[in-house]
Amino acid sequence: MVGGGAARRAAVAALAAAMLAGVASAAVYEVGDKMGWTILGSPNYTAWATSHTFHLGDTVVFTYNKQFHNVMAVSKASYKSCDTSKPMATWTTGNDSVVLKTTGHHYFLCGIPGHCAGGQKVDIRVVSSAASSPAPTPEPSRGGATSAPAPHPNAAPEALTGRSVAATVAASLLSLAAAVLV
Numbered sequence: 001m002v003g004g005g006a007a008r009r010a011a012v013a014a015l016a017a018a019m020l021a022g023v024a025s026a027a028v029y030e031v032g033d034k035m036g037w038t039i040l041g042s043p044n045y046t047a048w049a050t051s052h053t054f055h056l057g058d059t060v061v062f063t064y065n066k067q068f069h070n071v072m073a074v075s076k077a078s079y080k081s082c083d084t085s086k087p088m089a090t091w092t093t094g095n096d097s098v099v100l101k102t103t104g105h106h107y108f109l110c111g112i113p114g115h116c117a118g119g120q121k122v123d124i125r126v127v128s129s130a131a132s133s134p135a136p137t138p139e140p141s142r143g144g145a146t147s148a149p150a151p152h153p154n155a156a157p158e159a160l161t162g163r164s165v166a167a168t169v170a171a172s173l174l175s176l177a178a179a180v181l182v
C-alpha cells in the first residue's frame, strides 16, 4: 500500500514536472536580432523569420525607438499591401512582447508612413506544436522557379481546439499532482 502510493506519487510528480518543463521551453526571439525593429540598414525580416522556427507559446519581442516606429498586427491582405488603416492590434512602447498563441501566419508591420513599403514588415509562421519531437520535416527542394509562397490554409480553429485540450490536460494533471502530493 505505502509503496504503491509512493510510486504513484512519484509518477504523477514526474509527469507534472515534464509538463512544466514543456511550458518553460517556450522561446523568446528578438525580431531582427541585434538590429531590432527598424528601417536603418534595411534588415531583411523575411530572411530573419525564415531562419527561425516558431512554436506555439513562443514570444517575439519588437525593440525600437518609439519616436520613429511602432508595431501593428495586421491581416495578410494588409501585410501585402502595407495597409496601416485597420490593424488588429498596435503596440507603441518600443519594447513589445507578443506571445504567439495560434499556429499559422502572424503578420506585423510598422505603421509609420513608408516604413512597411521600405521593408519593415514581418511574416511569422508558427508551426503546429511538435516542439517535443524535433523531427525535421524535409522540404522538397524546389527549382526556385517561383517566389510565390505556397498558400497555407488557415488552421486557427484547429489550433485553438488543440490548445485548449492541451491546457485542460495540463491543468488536470497539475491538480492531480497537487492532490496526490498533499
Ligand SMILES: *[C@@H]1O[C@H](CO)[C@@H](O)[C@H](O)[C@H]1NC(C)=O
Binding pocket: 044, 045, 046, 047, 050
Ligand atoms: C530577403 O530574404 C529573402 C529570403 O532569404 C529573399 O528571398 C529576398 O530576396 C530578400 N529580400 C531582399 C530585399 O534582399
Ligand SMILES: *[C@@H]1O[C@H](CO)[C@@H](O)[C@H](O)[C@H]1NC(C)=O
Binding pocket: 063, 095, 097
Ligand atoms: C524589455 O522588456 C523586458 C520585459 O518585458 C525586459 O526584461 C527588458 O529589459 C526590456 N528591454 C529594454 C531594452 O527595455
Ligand SMILES: [Cu+2]
Binding pocket: 038, 039, 068, 069, 070, 110, 111, 112, 115, 120
Ligand atoms: Cu518604422
